[in-house]
Amino acid sequence: MPSDKKLIIKEENCPKNHRCPAVNICPVGALSQQGFGVPAVDYGKCIKCGKCSGFCPKKALVLDAGN
Numbered sequence: 001m002p003s004d005k006k007l008i009i010k011e012e013n014c015p016k017n018h019r020c021p022a023v024n025i026c027p028v029g030a031l032s033q034q035g036f037g038v039p040a041v042d043y044g045k046c047i048k049c050g051k052c053s054g055f056c057p058k059k060a061l062v063l064d065a066g067n
């Protein structure tokens with residue numbers, strides 16, 4: 001089903017000092033992380049399920065509903 005939602009990475013919310021718990025939660029492997037950096041999303045893979053956003057305690061991964 002098409003969706004206007006988009007996963008937004010809020011870099012400023014990420015303390016960049018730990019392994020991102022959301023990376024292994026993504027069912028389609030759309031998230032990746034270099035070291036302890038801000039995770040990156042592969043928008044070609046992301047199905048906008050929102051699972052990762054629930055796993056980020058800092059709210060750095062936000063599934064935006066659009067305007």
Ligand code: SF4
Pocket residue numbers: 007025026027028029030031041045046047048049050051052053063
């Ligand atoms: S919204 Fe779902 S598919 Fe997209 S990156 Fe997050 S967990 Fe993966």
